[in-house]
Amino acid sequence: MEISKLFSLENKTALVTGGSMGIGRATALAFADAGADVAIVSRKMENLAPVAEEIKAKGKRCLPVAAHVGRMDQLPAIVEQVVAEFGQIDILVNNAATSPAYATIFEAQEKLWDSIIGLNLKGLYFLSQAVARVMEEKGAGGSIINVSSIDGFAPQAQVGIYSISKAGVNMATRSMALELAPHKIRVNAIAPGxxxxxxxxxxxxxxxxxxxxxxxxxxxxxxxxxxxAVPDDMVGLMLYLASDASAYMTGQVVAVEGGVLLHGGL
Ligand SMILES: NC(=O)c1ccc[n+]([C@@H]2O[C@H](COP(=O)([O-])OP(=O)(O)OC[C@H]3O[C@@H](n4cnc5c(N)ncnc54)[C@H](OP(=O)(O)O)[C@@H]3O)[C@@H](O)[C@H]2O)c1
Structure with missing residues (x-):
């Protein structure tokens, strides 16, 4: 085995949601450094454009796609655009998520539930479905990486719906991993602190x-x-999960949290 090739993403295409900033941006740049062409999605093209330039400056192709991942009617067009541009999707990082307001169970409104669950869980699930169909059709397998949170293990007060969404992401990871394994599509999650x-x-x-x-x-x-943490603390695991280095790993949720879960969370 050539160890230097283990983490290579040469000739791969990655789709990273929420790729315009934070953990998504750091991941998209790291994937380009590892050799991948990258499609990045977020709602605002003005945030995506500078990241697309950074990726192109590394000599890789980048497709910025402005879309709302919580709107089911926008998901097919995201996938269609990426396939039209690159012909394939090998890696999906479901990173876009929201937690727009503090609310206890006494304060939470249905609208807040719908926006958080709609993006963090429903969008993640149905974008994975659309991308898995492309991967399955190509027959070359793939890697789906869901971005969870330590809040999915240990809830934080006032962000209960977010914590619930991330616990759902953990089970979505395991459920999708089970059903997609026969198609050589691996599904794992990273849970940042x-x-x-x-x-x-x-x-x-x-x-x-x-x-x-x-x-x-x-x-x-x-x-x-x-x-x-800073966003770059996440990219080592992202690269591991995206690449052949983790070829025999699926259905796992791995926390990258500076040890905070050792004493139960924040
Ligand atoms: N930061 C933390 O402490 C922390 C801890 C644990 C887990 N996480 C998880 O890490 C992931 C990334 O978070 P981050 O901290 O890097 O956040 P961030 O810096 O605020 O970035 C969020 C990204 O998601 C995009 N986005 C937001 N709503 C969207 C929508 N409806 N459709 C498409 N894109 C959307 C944003 O771009 P636009 O605004 O342009 O749409 C942006 O690119 C999330 O899953 C989050 O839950 C973060």
Whole structure:
């Protein structure tokens, strides 16, 4: 076995949702570094365009697709555009997710439930279905990577619906892995802990900047490894799960969380 080729994504095409920033952007760039052509999806083309330029600067092809992954009627067009451009999809990263507001069970509205579950779980499931059909038709197998969260293991107060959605992502991962294994499509998940992205920092938006920084440093102290993550902390596992290095692994949810689950979460 040539170890240098184990993590290579040469001649592969990846589709990364939420690829315009945060963990999705870091993943898309890492996949391009490993040799893949990459399609990135988010709602706003103005956020996708600079990432597409970064990927092209690495000598790889990039297709930015503006779409809402929580709207089922928009999913077929995403897949059609990627197949039209690249002819195949080898890797899908279901990374786009939302947690737009704090709400306890006494406060939560149906609209909040629908937006969180609609994107984080329903969108993930039906985009996987559409991509799995393409992979199955090509007959070359594939890798689907779902982005879960430590909240899927240990719920956080006031983001209950998000935690429920991520617990659902964990079971979707196992369910899809079982049904897709005969087609050589592997399905695994990465469960990040607190990671410095727009989604995470938005939780502290009400604080002045120096207070926000202090609070984030303080949260970092709750992690055995002494800090919260940055998006690049996720790319090693992403690359492992996307590549042949994990060829015999499916149905697993792997936490990348600085050890915080060792004492039960945040
Ligand atoms: N950051 C953390 O602490 C943390 C911890 C655990 C798990 N995670 C998970 O990691 C993943 C990435 O989160 P992140 O922190 O990197 O978030 P982020 O920096 O806020 O990025 C979210 C991405 O998703 C896109 N997006 C949002 N709603 C969308 C929609 N309806 N349709 C298509 N794209 C949409 C955003 O672009 P547009 O706004 O342009 O659509 C953006 O590209 C999520 O699954 C999240 O749950 C994050």
């Amino acid at each position: 607190a990671t410095r992205t727009k989604l995470f920092e938005g939780l502290f938006a009400f604080l002045p900047e120096d207070e926000r920084e202090k609070q984030i440093q303080q949260i970092g102290q709750a992690f055995p490894l002494g800090r919260v």
